[in-house]
Amino acid sequence: MTVDLPDLGAMGAFGARIAALLRPGDVVALSGGLGAGKTTLARAIIAGLGHVGEVPSPTFAIIEVYDPPAVRLPLVHADFYRLKSPREAEEIGLDDYREGAALIAEWPECAGGFADEPGCLSILLKNTGLLKNTGLLKNTGLLKNTGLLENAGTGRIAIVEPGDDWVGRLP
Ligand SMILES: Nc1ncnc2c1ncn2[C@@H]1O[C@H](COP(=O)(O)OP(=O)(O)OP(=O)(O)O)[C@@H](O)[C@H]1O
Numbered sequence: 001m002t003v004d005l006p007d008l009g010a011m012g013a014f015g016a017r018i019a020a021l022l023r024p025g026d027v028v029a030l031s032g033g034l035g036a037g038k039t040t041l042a043r044a045i046i047a048g049l050g051h052v053g054e055v056p057s058p059t060f061a062i063i064e065v066y067d068p069p070a071v072r073l074p075l076v077h078a079d080f081y082r083l084k085s086p087r088e089a090e091e092i093g094l095d096d097y098r099e100g101a102a103l104i105a106e107w108p109e110c111a112g113g114f115a116d117e118p119g120c121l122s123i124l125l126k127n128t129g130l131l132k133n134t135g136l137l138k139n140t141g142l143l144k145n146t147g148l149l150e151n152a153g154t155g156r157i158a159i160v161e162p163g164d165d166w167v168g169r170l171p
């Protein structure tokens with residue numbers, strides 16, 4: 001499933017939809033290159049869970065924890081970019097943090113990936129502007145005439161792959 005995220009408002013709405021569906025044990029695995037929008041979507045989900053105020057990027061802390069009543073359910077927000085090997089995810093006690101909580105994972109591949117878990121919603125974010133620059137879309141005459149490509153400089157798309165627990169529960 002692909003979701004168009006042309007601007008920050010769309011990002012916020014998508015995050016709110018995910019937040020409304022999220023259950024303890026779930027993982028939202030956010031992949032995509034530098035600046036793809038992973039933290040932006042994570043913040044939208046955390047806001048959708050009820051959190052008010054700043055959401056620090058866990059780039060340096062690696063893990064940030066949110067607990068009720070400030071949020072609807074216990075949540076772990078992790079950015080695994082700085083891990084040197086998936087083993088380090090165990091060493092920092094990820095499994096303990098995850099007990100009874102949902103997990104939002106940025107750079108999930110650095111922690112060994114979560115796609116084998118039925119509760120994993122895998123989301124790959126892509127900058128449609130970059131796609132345009134690759135020339136991949138050059139020959140799509142149909143798209144061109146809609147003017148959609150001209151406005152594709154800043155937006156994102158999300159390629160969503162649901163684990164079994166997410167079938168029939170798609171955001
Ligand atoms: N759908 C969107 N449309 C336009 N701009 C966006 C969108 N999503 C995110 N951005 C902008 O892209 C920039 C990078 O976003 P963000 O920090 O969330 O990326 P990231 O994937 O977490 O990057 P990093 O891996 O470097 O931490 C931000 O300035 C953000 O406002």
Ligand SMILES: [Mg+2]
Nearest residue numbers: 038039057106
């Ligand atoms: Mg980030």
